[in-house]
Amino acid sequence: MTHQELVELLYKNKQQIHQGYVQGSLEYADKALVDATVFVEVGQNYVLNKNYITFVNSVLDRVDYSIVFGDYQKEHQELIKYKNKYLSGYETFYKNKVLQLVDDIYLKFFYRDKEIAALLKKLESEMELELDLIIEEANNILEKISELIEANTNITNTFIELKSIDETFKEKVTMLDEGFLVLVEKISTYIEWLNGFIIQTKNKRRQNKLFLKVAHDILYEHNDNLEFFLTSNQERLHHTITSSRNRVVTYPKEEDLTQVGAALKEFNFIRVEKPKAKVKLTPPQPQKLDIVNIDTILELLAKQNCEDIFLFLLQEGFEYNKAFLIYLQLLSFEEVVFTNQFNKHNIRIVQWNN
Amino acid sequence: MEQLKEAFEILSKGVILSQNSKKYSEVVNFLAIDENFEKLSSLVSQLGFELIGENGYFYFVKESTMTPTEVQLFVESHKKVIVAIAILKQIIPLLSPNDTIKITDFTAELTKRVDESLEQKLYFLFGELDTKTKIEEFFKLLEKRAILERVNAKDKDSFRVMQSINYYLKIVESVG
Numbered sequence: 001m002t003h004q005e006l007v008e009l010l011y012k013n014k015q016q017i018h019q020g021y022v023q024g025s026l027e028y029a030d031k032a033l034v035d036a037t038v039f040v041e042v043g044q045n046y047v048l049n050k051n052y053i054t055f056v057n058s059v060l061d062r063v064d065y066s067i068v069f070g071d072y073q074k075e076h077q078e079l080i081k082y083k084n085k086y087l088s089g090y091e092t093f094y095k096n097k098v099l100q101l102v103d104d105i106y107l108k109f110f111y112r113d114k115e116i117a118a119l120l121k122k123l124e125s126e127m128e129l130e131l132d133l134i135i136e137e138a139n140n141i142l143e144k145i146s147e148l149i150e151a152n153t154n155i156t157n158t159f160i161e162l163k164s165i166d167e168t169f170k171e172k173v174t175m176l177d178e179g180f181l182v183l184v185e186k187i188s189t190y191i192e193w194l195n196g197f198i199i200q201t202k203n204k205r206r207q208n209k210l211f212l213k214v215a216h217d218i219l220y221e222h223n224d225n226l227e228f229f230l231t232s233n234q235e236r237l238h239h240t241i242t243s244s245r246n247r248v249v250t251y252p253k254e255e256d257l258t259q260v261g262a263a264l265k266e267f268n269f270i271r272v273e274k275p276k277a278k279v280k281l282t283p284p285q286p287q288k289l290d291i292v293n294i295d296t297i298l299e300l301l302a303k304q305n306c307e308d309i310f311l312f313l314l315q316e317g318f319e320y321n322k323a324f325l326i327y328l329q330l331l332s333f334e335e336v337v338f339t340n341q342f343n344k345h346n347i348r349i350v351q352w353n354n
Numbered sequence: 355m356e357q358l359k360e361a362f363e364i365l366s367k368g369v370i371l372s373q374n375s376k377k378y379s380e381v382v383n384f385l386a387i388d389e390n391f392e393k394l395s396s397l398v399s400q401l402g403f404e405l406i407g408e409n410g411y412f413y414f415v416k417e418s419t420m421t422p423t424e425v426q427l428f429v430e431s432h433k434k435v436i437v438a439i440a441i442l443k444q445i446i447p448l449l450s451p452n453d454t455i456k457i458t459d460f461t462a463e464l465t466k467r468v469d470e471s472l473e474q475k476l477y478f479l480f481g482e483l484d485t486k487t488k489i490e491e492f493f494k495l496l497e498k499r500a501i502l503e504r505v506n507a508k509d510k511d512s513f514r515v516m517q518s519i520n521y522y523l524k525i526v527e528s529v530g
Contacts, residue, residue, distance in 0.1 A: 124448075127463060131447045201448065207523055208443040210530035212471075215440030218433045219474050225529040226436075230429050236406070236415060237432075237525075 001036060009036060020048045021056065058111055061118040065137050069112055069144050072151045075105050079158055087165065098162065099172055105155060106176050109183045116145060116190055123197065131205040135198060142194045145187060152184045297326060301335070306352035308343055309336070320345075357384040361394055365405070370500045371412040372516035374452050377503055385412055409524065410451065410517030432525065434479060435499050438492060439522055441475050451517040455502065458511055461489055 001009075010017060013030055020026050020039060029039035029046035039046040057063060079101045086094035119141060126134050159180070162169040217223045230237065297313075306312045309330055313323035327347070330336060337351040361381045365371065371378050373386065384390050385407065395405040404415045420428060442449055445463045449455075464472070464485075479495070480488045493513065496502040501522075502513040 126448060127446060127459075129447075134448070204448060204450070207526075208447055210523075210526040211436065211440040211443050214526045214530050215437045215475060216471075218437055219478055223433070226433070226525070227429050229525065229529045230432055231425055234420060234425070234428065236404075237428075 006036065009033065010038065013038075017048065020046065021053065058114065061114060061121075063115050063118045063122060065119070065122075065140070067115060067119065069115070069148060072105060072108065072155060075101060075108070076151070076155055076158065079105070079155075083158070083162065083165070095166070095168065098169065102159070102162070102169075102172055102176065106180060109180065112148075113183050113186055116141075116186075120190065120193060120197075131201055131208065135201050135205065138194055138198045138201065142191065142198070145190050145194070148187055152187060156180075156184060294326070294329065297330075298333075301330075301352045302354060305354055308349045309352055310345065310347045310350070311343060312352075357381060358390070358394055358397070361385055361390075362398065365412065365414045369413075370516075370518040370521060372451070372500065372503075372518045373410045374514070374517050375500075375503055376505075376514070382412070409520040411521060413518075413521070432522075434495065435501065436522055436526060437475050437478055438495055438499075439501065439519060441472060441479075441492070442496070444472060444475075449515060451515050451519055453515045454505060455513050455515065456511050457489065457493060457513075464489070 009032060013033055016026070016030060016033065017038065020029070025042070025045040025047045026039070027045060029041075033039045034041060034046065037049055038052060040049055079098065082094050082097040082101065085091070086098055123134065123138055123141070129137070159173045159177075163173050164170075214223070214226060217226065297316075300316070301309075301312075310323060310327045313326055314320070318326065324347070327350070330352075331350065335352050335354060337353050339349045339351065341349045343349050357380065361371075361384060364378060364381055369378070371382050371385065373382050375382055385394065391405065391407055398405055398414065402416055406413050406415060442455075445460060445467060446453070446455065476488050476492070480491050483491065493502065497504070497513065500518050501516055503516055504510075505512040505514050
């Protein structure tokens with residue numbers, strides 16, 4: 001049978017295969033499916049080939065708690081065996097065996113990672129099991145995953161060794177290095193997650209037991225402790241009692257709301273009210289400096305046009321800094337004309353034009 | 355100022371505001387800022403209220419002496435919610451704040467797990483009602499007590515677990 005024929009057979013019998021997958025076993029299976037070992041006869045029933053179920057579960061990220069992660073000891077031993085054989089004669093046959101085993105191991109790591117991720121997801125969203133069983137399963141998974149660390153270390157060391165033996169090995173291992181490293185590091189993350197999950201679940205178990213115990217006490221009216229606690233701590237507890245017949249209001253009444261409204265208004269006094277009318281912007285008015293009598297200077301300028309106000313002020317005997325201050329003040333007058341040039345003091349030439 | 359008022363009005367209605375509430379997210383984010391919390395706290399303390407903020411939720415308490423009838427209602431109200439949460443925990447043991455619960459999943463699980471202790475609890479809460487109505491009333495009760503919140507208005511099936519569930523955890527830890 002070719003692969004294509006197998007795919008066609010699966011498609012043609014999809015309903016029956018699906019029933020077998022969901023129900024676990026069937027009383028009847030098509031002969032062609034049995035011949036192709038898609039179904040295997042067990043007693044008077046037919047069950048799907050275990051390899052098929054493993055394949056489907058892997059593709060669909062479905063795993064069972066009973067899953068056993070390979071420790072890769074067998075593959076690792078094979079890898080070492082063929083590596084040594086290659087080293088003794090450098091035969092291509094052994095070289096190819098090593099390369100194939102590297103690929104196989106990488107793929108197993110990849111699928112193992114998918115399985116672990118799916119298993120942890122299943123654990124996290126578990127609805128069927130009681131917390132005791134969930135904790136037990138989480139501990140089992142933790143144990144299984146922790147055992148992988150040694151296998152990871154051994155395989156990593158062999159991969160490193162392979163890189164130093166041959167350029168082809170180096171190329172192959174380097175190509176997988178990054179992905180391999182990620183898969184190895186994920187194991188530590190999974191272990192960390194599981195440890196956290198176990199602690200949290202134990203805490204939840206404690207909380208759930210408390211709720212169930214107190215609820216049980218309520219049902220059987222053994223709740224003196226609860227009643228005492230509630231009544232003696234009522235000042236610190238949430239009051240939400242309402243009843244159409246007994247209108248018990250221990251939260252704000254109408255007058256409270258009025259008081260709060262008033263208090264909120266008091267907070268408002270710090271708010272800056274927006275101006276109602278638009279502010280009319282007017283140009284700044286020239287201000288007089290105290291350091292000189294600006295009127296005297298304006299009188300001097302009124303007598304004649306000036307090509308450079310700053311030089312003019314220096315010529316009039318003002319010190320440099322003082323001249324500059326007066327210069328700045330004069331800039332706001334209407335008679336001022338700005339040029340694009342600078343004088344020898346690197347100050348823009350500004351003219352006075354009467 | 356508007357948010358202060360809004361926070362006050364919501365808390366005044368007896369709502370326990372959870373930090374993971376989407377419905378009240380603006381108010382909750384507002385109260386999560388120390389300055390705002392202090393402001394509201396100081397404002398309501400003048401009226402004899404206390405704003406409590408703990409374990410991811412906020413609520414008001416008021417200094418007042420309850421009448422015997424009020425005490426009885428106050429205690430019964432807490433008992434009902436504790437029994438309802440016990441049912442939730444029995445059906446969904448891994449339940450945590452932020453989890454989403456679907457009524458359909460809950461119903462399926464309840465049908466599978468139903469035993470004498472679950473029946474007793476449901477009877478305590480809702481008496482002789484049929485299972486469907488009991489489940490409806492169960493979700494109504496927890497929604498009203500702000501333990502569950504609808505994921506969105508259109509989705510009638512999904513609820514999110516609020517952090518206010520920790521308020522009842524605090525009580526059972528104190529007496530359990």
